[in-house]
Structure formats: structure tokens, C-alpha cells
Amino acid sequence: MASTQADERRVQKIDVLVVGAGFGGMYALHKMRERGLKTQAIEAGGGVGGTWYWNRYPGARCDVMTIDYSYSFSNEIQQEWTWTERFCSQSEILEYANYVARKLDLFRDIKFDTRASSVEYDDAKRRWRIETEQGDVYDAKYCILSTGPLSVPKGVDIPGADDFQGELYLSARWPHEKVELDGKRIGVIGTGSSGVQIVSVVAHQASHLHVFQRTPSFSLPMRNAKMDPEYVAQIKKHYPAMREVTRMTFSGGTRPASSRPLFSVPVDERNAMLEEAWKTAGHNLLGIFSDLLLYKEANDVVADFVRGKIGEIVKDPDVAEKLKPKSEPIFARRPCLDTNYYEVFNKDNVTLVDCLSTPIERITPRGVIVAGEEIELDVIIAATGFDALTGALLSIDIKGKQGASLKEKWAEGARSYLGMAIQGFPNLFTTAAVNGPSALANFILLNEQNVNWINDLLDYMDANGFDTVEATEEAENKWLDRIALLASRSLMPKANTWYTGTNIPGKPRTFPMYAGGLGRYTEDCQLVAQNGYEGFDFYSEASPEAEAELAEEEAS
Ligand code: N01
Numbered sequence: 001m002a003s004t005q006a007d008e009r010r011v012q013k014i015d016v017l018v019v020g021a022g023f024g025g026m027y028a029l030h031k032m033r034e035r036g037l038k039t040q041a042i043e044a045g046g047g048v049g050g051t052w053y054w055n056r057y058p059g060a061r062c063d064v065m066t067i068d069y070s071y072s073f074s075n076e077i078q079q080e081w082t083w084t085e086r087f088c089s090q091s092e093i094l095e096y097a098n099y100v101a102r103k104l105d106l107f108r109d110i111k112f113d114t115r116a117s118s119v120e121y122d123d124a125k126r127r128w129r130i131e132t133e134q135g136d137v138y139d140a141k142y143c144i145l146s147t148g149p150l151s152v153p154k155g156v157d158i159p160g161a162d163d164f165q166g167e168l169y170l171s172a173r174w175p176h177e178k179v180e181l182d183g184k185r186i187g188v189i190g191t192g193s194s195g196v197q198i199v200s201v202v203a204h205q206a207s208h209l210h211v212f213q214r215t216p217s218f219s220l221p222m223r224n225a226k227m228d229p230e231y232v233a234q235i236k237k238h239y240p241a242m243r244e245v246t247r248m249t250f251s252g253g254t255r256p257a258s259s260r261p262l263f264s265v266p267v268d269e270r271n272a273m274l275e276e277a278w279k280t281a282g283h284n285l286l287g288i289f290s291d292l293l294l295y296k297e298a299n300d301v302v303a304d305f306v307r308g309k310i311g312e313i314v315k316d317p318d319v320a321e322k323l324k325p326k327s328e329p330i331f332a333r334r335p336c337l338d339t340n341y342y343e344v345f346n347k348d349n350v351t352l353v354d355c356l357s358t359p360i361e362r363i364t365p366r367g368v369i370v371a372g373e374e375i376e377l378d379v380i381i382a383a384t385g386f387d388a389l390t391g392a393l394l395s396i397d398i399k400g401k402q403g404a405s406l407k408e409k410w411a412e413g414a415r416s417y418l419g420m421a422i423q424g425f426p427n428l429f430t431t432a433a434v435n436g437p438s439a440l441a442n443f444i445l446l447n448e449q450n451v452n453w454i455n456d457l458l459d460y461m462d463a464n465g466f467d468t469v470e471a472t473e474e475a476e477n478k479w480l481d482r483i484a485l486l487a488s489r490s491l492m493p494k495a496n497t498w499y500t501g502t503n504i505p506g507k508p509r510t511f512p513m514y515a516g517g518l519g520r521y522t523e524d525c526q527l528v529a530q531n532g533y534e535g536f537d538f539y540s541e542a543s544p545e546a547e548a549e550l551a552e553e554e555a556s
Contacts (some may be wrong), residue, residue, distance in 0.1 A: 003173065010137055014038045017130050019116045019396070021106075022050020023097065024146030024431040026448035027073065030104045031451050032144070035458065040140075041106075042132060044115040048106070049097035050148050052090050057171040057194060058181070059201035060090035063222070063337040064442055067235050068253035070096065072243040073448050077103060079236055086281075087224045087337065111136065118397040119143055121425065126468050126539075128428065135539035141467070142453070145393060146431045146447070149439045152391035154504060156189070156382045160363035164380060171198060171383040181205045184378040187368055189360070190218050190436070195383035196336040202381070203344035210375055211345075212368070214355040214545040215333075216325040217494070218306050220282025222337035247449065249518030252442030255287050262289040275307045286331055293331055293490050293515075297455040302329040313342040320345075322354045332495035334439070388498035389512055390414050400425035401470075413501075413510040417471035417479050417535055418525055420450055426470035426539075429454050434512045435483060441518040449518070453525050457533060466538040475535025482524075487511040 018025045018034045021043035032039040045053040062069050068082035079422065080103075081096060088096075101107055107212060115133045122129055130138040152510035153172040154355070161168065170177065171194040186206040188199050191213045203209050235242070242254070250257050264475075285306070307324045314320035323342060344350050353360075357377045358371040367377040398406035401424050408426065409415060416422045419436025420429050431450040432438055480507060487493050493500055493511035501507035514521050528534050 006519065010135075010280075012040065012137065012211065013139045014040050015140065015361060016040075016142045016144060017042070017128065017138045018144045018146060019119075019130075020050060020146035020148060020151075021045070021048045021101075021112075022053075022146060022148050022151075023071070023109045023444045024095070024148070024451070025050070025144070026101060026104075026106055027071065027108070027447055028144045028146055028431060028451045028454075029106055029109055030316060031455050032142075033109065035455065039109060039144075040138060041110040041115040042116060042130075042136070042138075043110055043112050046112050047094075047098070048110065048452060049094045051150060051170055052093045052097060052495075054151070055172050055174065056090050056094075056176070057169075057174040057198050057383070058179075058205075059197035060171075060194075060337075060459050061087055061197060061222070061224070061337075062085065062093060063193065064251075064253055065173045065255070066093075066227075068255075068442055069093070069444055070333050071444055071448065072239075072247065073452075075240055077540045078243075082232060083227055085224055085226055087222050116396045118399070119145075119428070120397075120399040121401055121428070126426070135176075140468070141427060143428045144431065144451075144481075145396075145428070145433070147392035147396075147433075149389045149392075149434065150386045150498075152387040154385045154387055156363070156380075156384060157505075158189070158360050158363050163365050164363050164364040164367075166377055167379045169379070169381050171195070171381060172386065181379060183207045185367075185376060186210070186379045186381065187212060187375065188376040188381045190383035190385065191215075192219070192383065192385055193334060193336045194385075196338050196341050198381055198383055199350075200338050200341045200344060202272055203350050203360040203481075206349060209344075209350045210368075210377070211350065212353045212355050212360055212370075214359075215327065217333060217336050218325050218330045219336040219338045219341045220285060220306070221278065222283075222339055223279075224339060239391070243445075246442070247445050248519035248522060250519060251287075251440075252437075252518040257287045258282055258290050261291040262301055265289070270301070271305075274302065274521055279307075283335070283337055286335065296329060296491060297472060299329045299331070299491055306330060310342055314345050316345070319352050322352055328495040328497075329491040332491050332493075333497040333499070349398050364419055372522070385498055385503050387504050387507070389438060389501070390507075391504075393430065393433070398425070398428075400428070406532060407484055411508075413508045414512045415476055415480060417476045418453075418528065419514065420454060420525075421469070421471040421536070423471045423473045423476045426468045435514065436478065437514045437516075437518050437521050440513050440515065441521070446492075446518055449525070450520055453529070456529060457536075460529075460533060461538065465540050468539040469533075470537050470539075473536055474536055478535070483512065483514055486515040487513075490515045 015037035016039040018028045018041040029041045066088045116130045117133045120129050128140045129141040182205050185208050187210045189212040196219050273288050310324050311320045367375045369485040414434040416435040419433045432447045496502040
């Protein structure tokens with residue numbers, strides 16, 4: 001931590017530094033300011049909203065219902081804001097984020113276009129020194145990392161990508177200015193949630209669209225619709241009570257969750273339930289039986305049902321067959337929600353390229369080579385995913401006690417306690433991060449739960465005269481055992497996805513998220529608090545040097 005005098009002059013001394021101004025960072029900033037702490041947030045993007053700031057590709061839309069995907073901490077906010085659609089567009093969610101930021105007067109304490117480069121613990125001062133790529137230096141007692149699970153795009157790992165002379169866009173770094181796609185020859189690489197949404201829209205704009213699909217995804221009909229004002233009024237009237245319930249559910253939302261295992265339901269009734277879910281809202285398919293993520297044979301029934309629907313929609317049997325996912329259980333990779341995705345493959349201007357049998361060999365100045373043939377393109381859209389869960393945290397040089405690096409600590413996989421605290425990194429917190437439910441739960445409610453829990457922890461510290469808190473190694477180990485146990489019961493670790501890290505070459509294969517649901521996770525966290533913040537070590541005012549002196553005095 002070499003620093004010059006000039007460096008020291010520009011150090012800004014604050015209580016809390018929050019990294020990220022997505023929904024987690026925004027709430028963390030608000031809550032820390034509310035408790036009277038001098039708090040600064042920094043954000044790499046040019047505005048608030050996190051993922052919704054960056055992912056502004058055509059068709060970008062949330063796959064969680066808007067009545068759930070919104071802050072619950074302020075009844076004023078949830079009464080004042082009115083969503084227009086069941087599943088809202090990226091632009092409306094971004095508007096919401098900006099509305100909240102204005103309402104809470106957050107902008108004055110967020111520095112945009114500012115990316116954290118290093119976060120280092122000073123053992124002697126028991127404080128964090130945070131440096132940014134833009135040259136800011138902060139000296140903070142606490143650091144809250146709300147960097148998001150899906151914020152580092154994987155990019156295009158295909159030879160020749162730099163040679164392409166046409167327009168190449170990453171879905172997760174979509175330009176702010178209008179991109180003209182009408183009448184162009186477009187190639188979309190990747191068919192996860194982003195790719196599926198893009199394809200469903202640009203198929204109607206392109207002169208010809210090539211969809212480069214490696215692993216097919218299961219996609220379910222979103223059945224989006226305008227909100228009925230009477231329904232909105234009913235939700236608003238009962239919002240506070242409704243939130244009390246939803247934050248203790250598995251997903252953190254109003255999606256149905258059944259306690260009935262699939263084979264407990266007679267076949268006719270079961271089929272009727274599947275049809276009804278498909279017709280009304282595809283995501284209900286995940287919740288109408290209790291064992292779809294636990295029992296492969298039950299999962300197979302739903303997977304077969306969806307494969308059957310693909311076969312019914314897509315007219316060309318060869319194309320339909322290629323679109324049917326076969327290698328992984330349904331829901332083991334996050335299901336996509338779409339609007340007429342499979343239908344676009346019936347259009348004459350859409351060609352599916354099966355990259356499992358014919359991989360993209362390289363990108364050329366004029367297009368893409370597949371099976372030795374060049375497909376000429378004006379535009380390539382890469383929806384190739386993210387270095388998820390750990391990518392954003394590990395892109396910062398984070399060093400804890402005695403200079404220990406987080407990168408080394410996490411070389412074999414992420415290790416933290418409750419997904420909020422890391423042994424060896426005192427007074428540093430993460431929200432909605434790896435080792436918690438993260439992207440498996442309603443992201444906004446999870447962030448609220450995390451920030452509230454951290455806030456309560458700080459209350460406890462204040463009440464007891466502690467100034468430093470650190471997770472113990474034992475607690476971290478036990479927590480990781482719990483995560484592993486929950487994962488071992490789930491089918492989710494079976495797939496090669498960003499959940500398991502297998503989409504990034506060299507990343508250790510793990511299933512690092514808490515698979516027990518938001519409600520159970522919340523109870524686990526509550527229990528830790530009730531047991532006097534079991535699994536944490538606390539220290540009081542004295543610095544380590546002062547403590548060492550005291551120990552010496554006592555010894556003599
Ligand atoms: O990323 P992904 P995403 N050649 O990793 C393919 C959330 N989200 O951005 O699986 C060819 O799912 C890759 O193929 P394969 C949501 O949680 C939410 O789409 O590696 N293909 C895969 O098909 C989601 O789960 C919303 O074989 C290549 C695709 O790219 C998460 O974000 C919307 C390739 C990547 O899919 C991530 O979704 C969007 C290559 N070299 C995202 N490299 C909503 O709320 C990669 N691929 C609706």
C-alpha cells in the first residue's frame with residue numbers, strides 16, 4: 001500500500017464506501033446515510049440501475065413480475081410508483097431506479113463513471129483504503145460491495161472477433177444511442193435469457209437473422225400484458241401485507257409455490273395444470289409442483305411437456321429438434337421467458353445454426369465461418385453471458401488482513417459467511433452476492449434483506465462498543481457445508497451454466513449459491529443474529545498496536 005504525500009492529500013475520509021449503484025448499492029447508500037454515517041457510493045456506469053443501466057439491448061425485460069421486482073422498504077415508494085406491465089421493459093425499470101434515486105436524494109452521494117480498482121485493508125488503522133481507476137482514494141471504516149452477480153460480460157471468445165468490419169455489439173454493453181437494425185443481416189450468438197429476448201425482437205427487423213445456438217435453453221411464454229388498473233389498486237392496497245409474505249417465500253415473489261410432488265397428482269389433472277401454466281404464465285411451470293428441482297423423473301415430465309410445445313410451435317421438424325434442450329434438466333439453467341421466441345423460427349428470414357454440431361470456426365471481416373462456409377453479416381450481437389457471481393468482486397484487487405488477497409482465497413471457489421461477510425476481511429460486506437441466494441431469488445428483496453441485516457449488525461456493534469467485525473473461519477466452513485448440502489439436493493448443479501461457472505474456461509466448477517430459497521435463507525440469517533451474531537468475532541475501539549502494548553504491559 002505504497003502512497004505518496006500527494007496521494008494522502010486527496011484521500012477522502014468517510015464512514016462507508018459503497019461500490020455499485022444498482023438496486024443493492026442504492027439501498028445500502030440510503031440505509032447507511034439514514035443511520036448518520038458519511039457514505040459515498042461509486043458506480044462504474046454513468047447512471048443508477050446496475051444491470052438495467054448496461055443491458056439495454058432490444059427486447060430487454062425482467063423475468064420477475066414487476067409487482068415483486070421493486071423495493072418494499074418504503075410504502076410511499078410502492079404507492080407512488082405505478083408499473084405499466086406485468087413484466088416490465090428495461091427502460092421502465094431504469095426509469096424506476098432513477099425515480100427512487102431522486103426520491104431518496106441519492107445522486108449527491110454517487111460518483112458515476114468511477115470504477116473501484118483496489119480495496120485494501122489497513123491492519124493498523126482498521127480501515128479500508130479504496131482506490132478507483134479514475135484516481136479517487138477513499139479511507140472508509142466500512143466497505144459494502146454491491147457489485148451484482150451478472151456485471152462482467154464474458155465477451156466474444158471466438159477467434160477473429162477483432163477482425164469483423166461490421167457492427168459488433170455485446171448485449172451487456174449495448175450502446176446508449178439508437179442502433180439501426182432494420183433491414184440488416186444480423187447474427188445473434190448465444191441463446192440464454194439475453195439471446196432469446198434479442199432474437200424474439202430482431203427477427204422482425206433483420207433482412208436475415210442467423211441464430212448461433214450452442215446449448216439450447218428452455219424458454220417459456222412470458223404472457224406479458226398491460227396492468228389492469230383495478231389489479232394495481234388491489235395490489236397497492238395490500239402491498240405491505242403481501243410483501244411480508246413474499247419475502248419469506250422461496251423465490252421472494254408471488255409466483256405459485258406448491259407443496260405437491262408431481263407424481264402425487266393424477267395424470268389428467270397434472271396435464272391440465274401444465275397446460276394452464278403454459279397458457280397463463282410460463283414461469284408458473286416451475287412452481288406448480290414441489291419437486292421439479294429435486295427429482296429428475298418429475299423434472300423429466302415437465303421437460304418433455306415443454307419439448308412437446310416446441311415441437312407444436314416450430315413447423316420445421318429438424319429446426320424444432322435442434323431447439324429442444326436435451327442435455328440438462330429443465331430449470332437447472334435459468335429458464336428464459338419470451339414473447340413468441342419459438343415462433344420466429346417459422347419465419348423465412350430466420351436461420352438456426354446449431355453450433356453443437358457445427359461450431360463457429362472464426363469471425364471474419366465480413367461475417368462468421370461455420371462448417372467451412374462464410375455467413376455474411378452486417379451486425380453481430382454477442383449475448384454470450386457473464387463471468388457471473390465472482391467476476392465483479394475478483395475484478396477488483398481486494399486485499400484483507402495482512403495483505404491477503406481475495407483472489408487467492410477464492411482460487412478454488414468463493415468462500416464467505418451468509419454471502420455477506422468474509423473471514424480475513426473485517427468490516428467488509430457484500431450484498432446479494434455469491435454464497436447467498438443471489439440470482440436465484442428476487443434480487444431487490446434479497447438486497448433489502450442483506451442491507452437490513454448488515455444495518456442491524458452495525459446496531460449491535462454500536463450497542464456493545466465494537467468497531468470491527470469479522471466472520472470466523474469455522475462459520476465460513478459451516479456455511480459452505482450448508483450451501484453444499486442444499487446444492488446436493490438440487491438438480492441445478494447438474495448443468496453447465498454460469499451457476500456452476502463452467503461457462504468461463506478455467507473457473508472452478510462449484511455451485512456457490514444458497515439453493516434453499518429466500519425465506520429459509522432469511523431465517524438462517526435471523527438465527528445468526530438471535531444467537532448473538534454467532535460466527536463473528538468482534539473487536540472494540542483499541543487499535544491492534546494499542547492492544548499489543550496492553551498485552552505487553554499485562555505480561556510484564
Ligand atoms: O447469458 P447465458 P445471458 N459460441 O450465460 C452462449 C439474467 N438475465 O446473458 O450455454 C457460441 O445464460 C452460451 O452457450 P453455452 C438471467 O439470470 C435475465 O443470456 O455456453 N455460443 C449461451 O447460450 C440469465 O440466466 C434476463 O453452450 C456461446 C449464451 O451464450 C443471466 O442473466 C434477461 C459462446 C449465454 O447465455 C445470463 O443470461 C437477460 C460461443 N463462443 C439475462 N459463448 C431477464 O430478466 C457463449 N455462448 C429476462
